[in-house]
Amino acid sequence: MFVSVWRRRRRDEEGASALLVLMVFPVLVAALGLVVESGGLTLTRNQVQWTADQAARVAGQRIDPLVAQTSGAPSQTDLAAASAAAERIWSAVGMTGKIEVVDGQVVATVTGRYDARILPLSQDCTAHSVARAAYGVGAESERSQNRP
Numbered sequence: 001m002f003v004s005v006w007r008r009r010r011r012d013e014e015g016a017s018a019l020l021v022l023m024v025f026p027v028l029v030a031a032l033g034l035v036v037e038s039g040g041l042t043l044t045r046n047q048v049q050w051t052a053d054q055a056a057r058v059a060g061q062r063i064d065p066l067v068a069q070t071s072g073a074p075s076q077t078d079l080a081a082a083s084a085a086a087e088r089i090w091s092a093v094g095m096t097g098k099i100e101v102v103d104g105q106v107v108a109t110v111t112g113r114y115d116a117r118i119l120p121l122s123q124d125c126t127a128h129s130v131a132r133a134a135y136g137v138g139a140e141s142e143r144s145q146n147r148p
Contacts, residue, residue: 033118044114045125051095052129055086056108059099060131063106082106106131 059082083099090097090110097110111126 030119037116037119037121040117041114041121041123041125044112045127047093048095048110048112048125049127049129051090051093051112052097052108052110052127055089055097055099055110056106056129056131058089059083059086059108060106061085063101104132 062082062085063078079099079101082101086097086099086108093112095110095112097108100107100109108129108131109126110129111124114123114125116122
């Protein structure tokens, strides 16, 4: 008797695990998608910030600090060279950007795009970085040698 009750009960529950898996599977896929997409978005933001930092650094190296300090703004030649150097940085990694000089500081603004792989969450990421035109070690030592 006990065996027949057990078999009947087992037949009543057949397919219950399939139904449970069918209900839980979409939730698990969505959670996995969010983890993957948030990781990819964070990585893209870090890459955009790094690119902005490097573009500002390279652009700052192309501006003559003496001209910028005496006139209050870099020469057009310096600004063109700074923009061209920065553009090589961000175009090499498939991003866009611009260089501005504000209060004697070089400001790089870089935009990159994160294209989602699983969920429809594509997004543009923008980063800003600031650099100052400064003497390098070689320029500083040459200047100190020319002193009377």
